[in-house]
Amino acid sequence: MKILYGMQKPDEGTIAVAGTQVTFGSPADAISRGIGMVHQHFMLADNLTVLENVVLGSEKLYGIGGGARKKIKEISDRYGLNVRPDVLVEDLGVAERQRVEILKVLYRGASTLILDEPTAVLVPQEVDALFDNLRELKSEGLSVIFISHKLGEVLSVADDITVIRRGTTVGTAVPSETTPRQLAEMMVGSELPTPETAESTVTDKAVIEVKGLTVYASGGASMGVEAEPVGPGSLVEAGGEIKKVLDDVTFTIHAGEVMGIAGVEGNGQTELIDALIGTKNADSGSIAFLGEDITPWPTRKRRESGVGYIPEDRHRQGLLLEAPLWENRILGHVTEAPNAKGVWLNPKGAQADTRRIVEEYDVRTPGIDVTAASLSGGNQQKLIVGREMSHDPKFLIAAHPTRGVDVGAQAQIWDRIRDARREGLAVLLISADLDELIGLSDTLRVIYDGRLVADANPATITPEELGSAMTGAASGHLEHVENGAEAAAESAPEDEAR
């Protein structure tokens, strides 16, 4: 993908565009050949308008004023993208931003679009809308390369499927003749993982109790993790009132329980994690861990006492990319054995334990002295999971634990979480993958605009029903339409959602 878009040069092999062999030195070369890319992480400037974002870097094409606006309107109408050129990007929702990205690529005259995990941040309804857009593009004669690890989506949108595993093409398939299972087997190589937890292991011992947790949007300079507002609405609401990014959040997670939080990104998940791990303190409300009030505790004390953390952005929060693996093993647990003896580091102990993690968690690496940056995302994630699990956490915050991870590694990570859950671990699972949420969770909550607006029983709920609650359309206890009574009876909530 990086090679196709000119960001990296191939060592061997050739690329042909419309029959002519080409070599790309930079993305600019790729663009001039009509290849455009929509990145998984949006490359938009929040404080500029849509128009400005689109023309940025290609001012020469249609100018920066009326001509450009006309062109944007024209593209938008032609493909049904429904993009408004004069709106600030920061006011747009995720789906709209994605359409701006697509438009940006079309504006530059692309005839081949590469979409990298485009649905990762969308709710099912938005995914359908995106697919409609893609079909529109297709009917206009454009080619689309759709990269995804969600099999259902690939099957529904693609005309032709190529499966890549560990850097090599393992096969091709025609969607109409393939089932998700067959496709998955091609991807994994052998058995098919499902995120289903077998029997309930929920106990009545409360591990984490959150009461009335409220966090205001911060305006001041923060030395710690900066929250990135990606969600709907701006930080400050009309009237100058400070927006609550978390509003009266209350829940309890018991030993052996996985509580899933569903929600479109930017609705308070990041702030919830920050408040739980202690990088941002609660403005009001309390957090109790094993009966002890930990609200004023600093991050380190929380981690030492058994809060594990799989961060949502492993590059920013989970790893030191240019440090060797064994130093990454120390990160976050620098005060604990085997990494330290008193105030001294214990490099030997850390190295030995890193070797163990590499072995047990099947981290594919030639050694523990290579930098974390040289591993693939899945292997980086396995290292992080291994590290967090090695300290016997009692409460694990797992934010998108399998995002951008290949199917094989995904299954392993799920297994690890399930094993730990059986031994009494309490897990807060935040994920954009609704199948993962439904399959792994014992209880489900929906977060919208900083509030827990709904709860659902993972045994009966469907992704579509969950999706509509994520957009704020439904609230309260979600009942599956067909066997609603049963669902309501089964998942009588242990505590209030609101």
Next chain:
Amino acid sequence: MKKFDKERLLLAVAGPALALVAAILLTSVVLIASGKSPIEPYRLMIEQAGYSDVQVLIINQASLYYIAALAVALGFRMNLFNIGVDGQYRLGAMMTAVVGAHVALPAALQVPLLLLVGALTGAMWAGIAGVLKVTRGVSEVVATIMLNSIATSLIGYLTLTDNWGVPLGDNVTTGVMKESGWVPGIDLGSDVGEIYGLVFLAIAMGIGYWFVLNRTRFGFDLRATGASETAAAASGVNAKRMVLTAMLISGAVAGISGLPLLLGDVHTYSLSFPAGLGFTAIGIALLGRNNPGGIALAALLWAFLDKASPALDYATPEPYEKEIATIMQGLIVFAVVISYEVVRTWGLRRQQKRVGEELAAAAAQNTKKEVAV
């Protein structure tokens, strides 16, 4: 494993080597452009380095550079740019000189006291920038630059004869320090000179620097913060406290950096006390890659260029401008910044490729096995 260690060593050496070669080539270009021999000045300077009196000068000068560069490097390791090393160093030296001139304890107490005064003064001065950054978000770069200017004025005020100044000819000094605070050096004879006693302090500080950074929890936190502030915060490092601590330590080290000269030779702070040490130290820390060994070599190189170049002016038959050395120092800093970035990205990519290849090879073997089964 061995292979990657060798790899890392290669990468570590490649950057400075590339920079030095580039700087020498460019300096030669300058020489040719001005119609001079592009080789002779180097030969003359290297010849100078063969004399033992010049060697002593180089070592003494390098000890000052070394300590100041450690102060800079400490900041660099956690992404703090302490440009204020110069102010911290001058103020530290001045306060030490003042205390040394007014307090007389036995040498066993006097010398530690003086070191402490230098360290505390430097730490306090750097601490101002640290507190500003932590509480108000003021960039340490801006704050320390301004503190440099304020230090100049403050020193000017404190050395007024109404305060602690003692005029000596047209020079203003702080008075001669009590002899118990003089640190004896290693005397190598009257025509060779004396190596400062505190050169050994510089060496000890280098070892301490390595040990603290690589073998303590604190050092790991500091490096983690420098490598990724967000990751460090998530791992439980209190970023604010870390910024303040690093600033204080950096300032304390900077405050000591003038003392080899002060306690070992001049014994008073005066207008002729060398200024600009802190800025030179930035270049040295860069060249030395914030690594104690690297900084030692860089400090020696710098001191060599400083101390071997004056002879160029008196060279026979043809004199050369001694500023050639200054040009070279400037070019080295310039080349270092570029070559390190080049080598760093090249190294990362090389490693990524290598890991990819090794894994692909392993995977290929596995697939073959699967097929065979």
